Amino acid sequence: xxxxxxxxxxxxxxxxxFGQTEVRPRVRDLGVEVGVLHPGPxxxxxxxxxxxxxxxxxxxxxxxxxxxxAILPHGGNLYKERVPGAVFLGNAYxxxxxxxxxxxxxxxxxPILLTGTDSVPRVxxxxxxxxxxxxxxxxxxxxxxxxxxTNDGWLSxxxxxxxxxxxxxxxxxxxxxxPVDEGVVGAGTGTIAFSYKGGIGTSSRLLPASLGGYTVxxxxxxxxxxxxxxxxxxVGKELGNTYPKISFDENExxxxxxxxxxxxxxxxxxxxxxxxxxxxxxxxxxxxAMMGLARTGSSESNGSGxxxxxxxxxxxxxxxxxxxxxxxxxxxxxxxxxxxxEAVIEATEEAIYNSMFRxxxxxxxxxxxxxxxxxxxxxxxxxHNAIAAK
Numbered sequence: 001x002x003x004x005x006x007x008x009x010x011x012x013x014x015x016x017x018f019g020q021t022e023v024r025p026r027v028r029d030l031g032v033e034v035g036v037l038h039p040g041p042x043x044x045x046x047x048x049x050x051x052x053x054x055x056x057x058x059x060x061x062x063x064x065x066x067x068x069x070a071i072l073p074h075g076g077n078l079y080k081e082r083v084p085g086a087v088f089l090g091n092a093y094x095x096x097x098x099x100x101x102x103x104x105x106x107x108x109x110x111p112i113l114l115t116g117t118d119s120v121p122r123v124x125x126x127x128x129x130x131x132x133x134x135x136x137x138x139x140x141x142x143x144x145x146x147x148x149x150t151n152d153g154w155l156s157x158x159x160x161x162x163x164x165x166x167x168x169x170x171x172x173x174x175x176x177x178x179p180v181d182e183g184v185v186g187a188g189t190g191t192i193a194f195s196y197k198g199g200i201g202t203s204s205r206l207l208p209a210s211l212g213g214y215t216v217x218x219x220x221x222x223x224x225x226x227x228x229x230x231x232x233x234x235v236g237k238e239l240g241n242t243y244p245k246i247s248f249d250e251n252e253x254x255x256x257x258x259x260x261x262x263x264x265x266x267x268x269x270x271x272x273x274x275x276x277x278x279x280x281x282x283x284x285x286x287x288x289a290m291m292g293l294a295r296t297g298s299s300e301s302n303g304s305g306x307x308x309x310x311x312x313x314x315x316x317x318x319x320x321x322x323x324x325x326x327x328x329x330x331x332x333x334x335x336x337x338x339x340x341x342e343a344v345i346e347a348t349e350e351a352i353y354n355s356m357f358r359x360x361x362x363x364x365x366x367x368x369x370x371x372x373x374x375x376x377x378x379x380x381x382x383x384h385n386a387i388a389a390k
Contacts, residue, residue, distance in 0.1 A: 045272050098147065267298065
């Protein structure tokens, strides 16, 4: 646990950027163990071999709080060496460019990008340029960029669409393995979760050797509402932050801290695994990620765009562009899926918590969004024995 907390300290640069002095931990640093499976060494999507993450954070003046997060399934030319993929729709109030082709063809041919809602077309255009410029793609005519979003318009001037091609290129070209920045970073810079500051979060699960030894990693962009539950503890209810709030009196809310929730929003979930899966079983895996979202108390409201993008990074199931016959070396059968289902549920749940625990207060666009109150939350988790008393 200590080594993971040191990693968290090293990743606190986003807090310093906003003048924050509080170093906020990941949920597991506090002693909260989500589920029964063990995380990978980094407890991040980059525990899946070959997966890389890059982020561009835009903080300008008093009204730009947005960014780009890029997830690369492997380090090669994705257009030439595609990965099996699938998209699951929880509630489709959102913009996920490229999703229909992914589900029709069962493959992903570009990096996966997350950003703010109105910047999706600009990011998609930049992804096309990036792919066209890769060596070997000089004669390609059609690219299917996969770009998702959540609406960060409360804290950022979303109408200005500030993302540039250079921002997208930087996120892709600087993507690396290793620890992943969480909280107020990249596409999570201006997001809100359960009426607290949301952001980027990640987690992973490693199956034991007896169950295949595969890794499942999840990265989330949280921007949604409901009644926050952490490791089974009704934190939102006990903090007086609920949806719907039947009656609201400022004096009824602890310290007058939280107004009625703006429950609409979205959650983008990216699932990676090294298990050799095809489109059909990746679709099943993606569907189970929604159960992790539900465990956190999401209402999946009318105005929430909740999507899951899942892919396999296994070299054994890569799809060569232009091949007339697809011959994967091996594929897991249905009977091997249940442990992977549990893994993705747990990793999704913990990634959402990390997006909130690692976030800090943000002021932008004339509004201030407070982070999840750390000490009160810790006290509640201890009260309900989710954190062992020392």
